[in-house]
Amino acid sequence: MLGGVAICGECNGRMSSAKKTKPGGKTYNYYTCNSVQTGACRNPARMRKSDPDRMVNDFIESAIGDLPVIEKVTKSISESKVELQLARQRLERLETDFLMGRYDEEGQEESYWRMHKPLTGKVAKLRTEIAQAEHAPEFIDTGHIYRDEWMAKDDEQKRIFLQRHGVEIKVSGTASSGEPRSVNVKIPDLRKIAAVTGLRARDGKDWAEIATMDYKIPARRRRNSGPDEQAGSAERVTSQNI
Numbered sequence: 001m002l003g004g005v006a007i008c009g010e011c012n013g014r015m016s017s018a019k020k021t022k023p024g025g026k027t028y029n030y031y032t033c034n035s036v037q038t039g040a041c042r043n044p045a046r047m048r049k050s051d052p053d054r055m056v057n058d059f060i061e062s063a064i065g066d067l068p069v070i071e072k073v074t075k076s077i078s079e080s081k082v083e084l085q086l087a088r089q090r091l092e093r094l095e096t097d098f099l100m101g102r103y104d105e106e107g108q109e110e111s112y113w114r115m116h117k118p119l120t121g122k123v124a125k126l127r128t129e130i131a132q133a134e135h136a137p138e139f140i141d142t143g144h145i146y147r148d149e150w151m152a153k154d155d156e157q158k159r160i161f162l163q164r165h166g167v168e169i170k171v172s173g174t175a176s177s178g179e180p181r182s183v184n185v186k187i188p189d190l191r192k193i194a195a196v197t198g199l200r201a202r203d204g205k206d207w208a209e210i211a212t213m214d215y216k217i218p219a220r221r222r223r224n225s226g227p228d229e230q231a232g233s234a235e236r237v238t239s240q241n242i
């Protein structure tokens with residue numbers, strides 16, 4: 001679910017999912033910093049898959065579950081802008097030729113206006129289109145809430161959903177080092193969405209508080225069976241920064 005989405009808290013590089021089979025035949029799934037092989041990361045984050053997966057599920061369902069899903073609108077007006085430039089250049093050339101007397105011959109003025117009219121029409125139409133696109137809302141309401149969209153998805157669809165909505169998941173600490181580990185989940189666009197759409201936070205909460213969540217996993221004693229085996233009891237704490 002978080003392969004390619006989760007970020008290593010040490011080097012800010014992507015993490016990918018990996019699988020390990022113990023001598024007994026049991027397999028463990030975990031996420032690990034991509035730089036673990038190259039040694040480019042000083043302290044590559046590594047975490048049993050189920051921990052951050054559960055935290056992201058919790059974040060979507062409890063923190064933002066009731067909020068409407070707002071999507072960023074991608075504007076594609078670059079082609080219209082090129083088209084407008086070409087049409088304006090043709091129009092200018094035509095008008096210059098006219099002023100230079102190139103349409104002075106008998107009957108030529110008519111042909112000048114025959115070309116001039118559709119060109120001015122085209123320029124005006126493109127200008128209107130571009131202006132409308134530029135003033136279109138940056139976000140649109142999909143009419144769904146996060147919880148409903150989220151719960152209907154499988155792991156791969158969830159991964160795509162997280163990427164599309166710019167959800168950031170930062171994993172810090174390694175299971176084996178014995179240091180405290182944490183997962184920070186945040187959705188940076190939420191504040192902007194709230195400002196643009198007039199969305200109100202529940203219970204007078206600040207958006208910064210809602211849009212980000214820190215999950216701590218207490219350090220645990222290492223047993224001979226390896227770092228990934230024990231279930232961590234994660235505790236949720238909110239953080240102030242977005």
Ligand SMILES: [Zn+2]
Pocket residue numbers: 008009010011012013033034035041042043044045
């Ligand atoms: Zn790293």
